[in-house]
Amino acid sequence: MSPLDAFWHLANLFAPAWGLAALLALAIKALWRREAKSLAWRRLWGWGAAGGSVAVIATVLLLGRDGRMAGYALLLLGVALPQWWLLSFRR
Template sequence: MSPLQFLDHLLNFVAPAVVVAALLALGLRVLQRARSLRVPLWKQVALTTGAGAATLLGGLMLTDHDGRMATYAALVVVAGTVQWALLRGGR
């Protein structure tokens, strides 16, 4: 596998985490503007993407397959939990 092919596979693997993180952060900017402005947008997207990528990697390691629906469901739960924690949902 060439380095370019590896980069393509890596970006396609992480793409769902990036999209979910970006849509969630932008959606919260629209729906909960006052609370969402406490944390910079780039930080929300970066931390949620990192947690989402770790979730996707964990799903790949547990199931030996990429793209299982259970992994994507876990991605959504983890992304929501990270955003909730970032915006101090418990306080």
Template sequence: MGPLDATWHLLNFFAPALGVGLIAAALSKLVWFRELRGAPWWRLGLVASAAAALALVAALVIFGRDGKMAGYALMLTACAAALWWTGLRGGKA
């Protein structure tokens, strides 16, 4: 595998985490617009995407392969927990 192939593999591995993190941040800003008024969208998206990416790496280590539904469930749980921690816990936005 060449460097270009390795780059594409890494980008495609982390693409779901980035997409889920950014979409979840945007939707959370729409649903909880009063509570998240002080939290910028880019910060929510960055934290949610990073948590989702870490969860995907953890799932890869735990299960030994990518693409298991339990790994994606872990990614969604980590994304939701990161959004809660960043913007909604105790009213501290």
């Protein structure tokens, strides 16, 4: 595998986590304007992306591969929990 292939392989592994984190951050900023006013979009996205990345790595380690339904559930929790924490407790 060439370095470029390895880059695209890793980028595609983490793309669902980063994309879901971006969509959820946008939804939070749109739906909870008052509550999320003090939170920057990049902060919401960054914490969600970090949690989703950890969830993807945990899925590969625990289940042996990605793409299983349990892995997607863990991904959803990994993205949503940090953003919920920021919205609820970190103002």
